Amino acid sequence: MELKLRDKLVLVTGSTAGIGKATAISFLNEGARVIINGRSKENVESVVNELSSMGTVYGIHADVSVKEESDRLIEEINKIGDLDVLVNNTGVFTVKPFTEVTDEEWLDYYQINVMSAVRLSRAFLPKMMERNSGRIINLASEAGIKPYPELVPYGVSKTALITLSRGLAEVAKGTNVTVNSILPGPTWTEGFGQFISDMAKENGQELDAFISDYFKNDQPTSLIQRYATVEEVADTIVFIASDKASAINGTAQRVEGGIIQSIL
Template sequence: MDLKLKNKLVLVTGSTAGIGKATAEAFLAEGAEVIVNGRTEEKVQSVVDELSRHGNIHGIAADLSDPEESRALVEKTAEIGELDVLVNNMGFFEVKDFTEVTDEEWLNYFEVNVLSAVRLCRAFLPAMLKRDKGRILNLASEAGIKPLPQMIPYSMTKTALISLSRGLAEMTKGTNVTVNSVLPGPTWTEGVANYMEGAAA
């Protein structure tokens, strides 16, 4: 299937493992030029080395929960080219009793899972609108619609991403820029495997 992605520049955040890495690989298979992102140079370079055989790939290390590092990523992306597709995939989850989650942990969830996407949408959307073309995909979760009692902070952030996507989609009506949220169900990733191993132990 030709998804008309050949030579399109795509940024996938949180793409050194799991759904993000698989997404980056899928875009490469469609002929897109892909930027992968993670928090450490070592992990990013490892994925670049692994996936380079599939196509044109770049790596930018940045912790997107940090505003300064987010700005640096935006600047480095501009040096590569005009962004056609933004995939906000970065996020984390933890299984923890609701009453044990501290204010600091709630704020960290919001910084990592929500504000990272807000910052990049705010940075890249104006240029997409000016060119009248572009795609933004925000990785939410089915937990954003049916919150998980053992993962309430995570679920809350995914509900926020759905709302962000819907609001931006309404804002881009009548243009050739689209904004969508993707709501995966349980997916076997490294993070889930680590959790299962810990629970079994």
């Protein structure tokens, strides 16, 4: 399927690992020009070097949870050209009891998970509307609809992204700019995979058995009864960014394996 993304300029925040990196690769496979972003200059340069043989790759290190760094990122992107696709992927979570989460930690969640997307969208959405072309995709989570008691601040921040996405789609109503959120469920990334592997060893279980027990006991509503791959999430993001998905707008697109028991 030709997605017509060749030469489109794409920013994927938090793209030095995990879903973000897989998304960058998926866009490159479609011929897009991709901007790799992360907080560490060394990590950004490493990924740019790794992926440069696949197509046109730029690297801009910036902590998008900080306004001044977001402003610098925006300036650098504008020097490259008009941004066609913005993927707000940067996010953080910590497993912690609700009563132990401090005000400072709540504010950190909002700066990283929410305000990073707000700032970049505020900068690029008007220009997309002027050109009557563009895509904004915000990485939310199934936790934004199905809250977990050990991840309350994370879930609240992801609900905010879902609302932000629908609100911005309303702002761009009547144009060819679309804004959607993506809701991954449990996804097997490098870091998370190591965490689960360590947990299995601590419990004296084989990895496959440990994962099977997790979905049987903790995620029994999952229809696929496994972790999603980063490639599955990334390919969904890239499709939503394409002309083939131009009628998909203002939605919360689930990639969570059916964990949320709802027909809508």
